[in-house]
Amino acid sequence: MTDCMTQDHGITQAQGTGFLKRMVSGYMARRQQRQDRAVFQHMLALDPHILKDIGVSRGDVIWANNLPLEVNAAKAL
Numbered sequence: 001m002t003d004c005m006t007q008d009h010g011i012t013q014a015q016g017t018g019f020l021k022r023m024v025s026g027y028m029a030r031r032q033q034r035q036d037r038a039v040f041q042h043m044l045a046l047d048p049h050i051l052k053d054i055g056v057s058r059g060d061v062i063w064a065n066n067l068p069l070e071v072n073a074a075k076a077l
Helices: 013-045 048-054 058-065
Strands: none
Touching (some): 013 058, 048 058
């Protein structure tokens, strides 16, 4: 065996699995944020009287839609 094959690189299998889980979890969270924002953007197509019934203005929806993806636009609104 070569030294390369027998060296311990300091990463255990559990650490590698944890890293992979964090990567997948981060990807899934980001994907969900984008889907939520796409659904939220539907509000931009609503009539002003419907927005008034909901209790928001078109300006409010535009403001919330321009927030970073990490921010839940619905909660901020």
